[in-house]
Amino acid sequence: MSAPVYNRVALIGLGLIASSMFWAMKRAGLAGEVTGYARSAETRDTARRIGLCDRVCDSAAEAAEGADLVVLCVPVGAMGAVVQDIESVLKPGATVSDVGSVKAHVIEAVAPHIPDGVHFVPAHPLAGTEHSGPEAGFAELFDNRWSLLVPVEGTDPDAVQRLRDLWEGMGANVDEMDADHHDLVLAVTSHAPHLIAYTMVGVADDLRRVTDSEVIKYSAAGFRDFTRIAASDPTMWRDVFLTNKDATLEILGRFTEELFALQRAIRTGDGEHLHQYFTRTRAIRRGIIEAGQDTDAPDFGRAKKT
Numbered sequence: 001m002s003a004p005v006y007n008r009v010a011l012i013g014l015g016l017i018a019s020s021m022f023w024a025m026k027r028a029g030l031a032g033e034v035t036g037y038a039r040s041a042e043t044r045d046t047a048r049r050i051g052l053c054d055r056v057c058d059s060a061a062e063a064a065e066g067a068d069l070v071v072l073c074v075p076v077g078a079m080g081a082v083v084q085d086i087e088s089v090l091k092p093g094a095t096v097s098d099v100g101s102v103k104a105h106v107i108e109a110v111a112p113h114i115p116d117g118v119h120f121v122p123a124h125p126l127a128g129t130e131h132s133g134p135e136a137g138f139a140e141l142f143d144n145r146w147s148l149l150v151p152v153e154g155t156d157p158d159a160v161q162r163l164r165d166l167w168e169g170m171g172a173n174v175d176e177m178d179a180d181h182h183d184l185v186l187a188v189t190s191h192a193p194h195l196i197a198y199t200m201v202g203v204a205d206d207l208r209r210v211t212d213s214e215v216i217k218y219s220a221a222g223f224r225d226f227t228r229i230a231a232s233d234p235t236m237w238r239d240v241f242l243t244n245k246d247a248t249l250e251i252l253g254r255f256t257e258e259l260f261a262l263q264r265a266i267r268t269g270d271g272e273h274l275h276q277y278f279t280r281t282r283a284i285r286r287g288i289i290e291a292g293q294d295t296d297a298p299d300f301g302r303a304k305k306t
């Protein structure tokens with residue numbers, strides 16, 4: 001057990017990420033008391049029933065009052081409204097953070113409502129599952145995953161260091177990045193891939209109407225992975241695309257160009273193009289495994305190189 005990093009932590013929005021943070025903080029003794037608030041009475045009841053948070057409050061302001069750290073764990077599009085519910089109760093010296101998947105938009109929506117004397121340190125854990133809600137969380141979610149801190153210029157370095165200590169205590173590796181760079185990187189590694197998975201599953205569903213249930217019956221591993229991703233929370237992902245518009249459209253534009261090039265290679269029988277392309281992408285996967293970045297990858301990925 002570590003010494004608490006914060007005496008009082010408030011979690012606003014009690015879904016997958018907040019509940020995982022709660023269990024991870026409890027596992028390592030990182031917070032004295034953790035309060036929580038969720039918009040729906042049903043979620044608050046569930047949280048009380050499963051012991052999620054030391055105290056579940058009936059308003060965001062009640063949960064945030066007196067907290068040393070307040071973490072906004074709601075969909076990206078709701079961050080601006082939520083900070084306005086709590087701005088008047090934030091205590092001087094407190095830190096406000098968030099876990100949103102998009103950073104420039106959150107900073108734009110939240111920063112104007114942070115009172116003088118309160119720190120704002122945006123963050124984004126690069127860990128999740130397709131499940132959502134208060135019962136989806138688990139203490140190990142952040143183990144050996146990245147959590148990116150995106151402090152705006154002039155932020156107190158002690159406030160940043162303290163949040164870093166919290167994330168490291170929850171098992172994550174921490175890096176810092178600026179917001180625009182974050183949003184471009186995540187458009188490549190997370191946002192565009194999710195949109196592609198949503199599309200692929202949508203196409204298969206359309207096809208299913210033609211081929212009856214064969215798409216589901218014979219779905220192979222690759223397609224199943226797409227369906228896992230495409231089962232992710234619709235509200236969360238709607239907000240991601242609406243708030244990281246430019247970077248996502250830029251990456252999707254490039255994706256479409258490559259897709260057309262591959263389509264052409266197939267039509268013209270250009271096997272050389274296809275082989276070279278797949279050789280390049282295979283090397284990327286191997287690079288990730290060799291760098292120890294894919295903790296889910298089986299060992300044979302490292303050992304066998306044909």
Ligand SMILES: NC(=O)c1ccc[n+]([C@@H]2O[C@H](COP(=O)([O-])OP(=O)(O)OC[C@H]3O[C@@H](n4cnc5c(N)ncnc54)[C@H](O)[C@@H]3O)[C@@H](O)[C@H]2O)c1
Pocket residue numbers: 012013014015016017018038039040043073074075076078081082099100101102124125126127128129130131132133134136233236
């Ligand atoms: N799921 C992931 O893989 C993942 C990973 C990293 C970061 N994130 C980010 O974390 C945040 C939370 O995601 P999650 O997966 O925990 O979602 P979730 O759906 O499991 O939980 C979201 C919570 O926010 C509440 N909420 C929704 N709208 C609200 C509003 N207008 N006001 C107040 N509360 C509201 C919901 O009731 C729920 O309690 C999002 O910003 C998301 O982008 C998600």
Ligand SMILES: O=C(O)C(=O)C[C@]1(C(=O)O)C=C[C@@H](O)C=C1
Pocket residue numbers: 100101125126127128129130189190191229
């Ligand atoms: O593993 C998953 O289910 C995820 O999609 C997690 C994932 C990702 O794309 O890697 C999704 C969104 C986040 O903002 C961070 C992590």
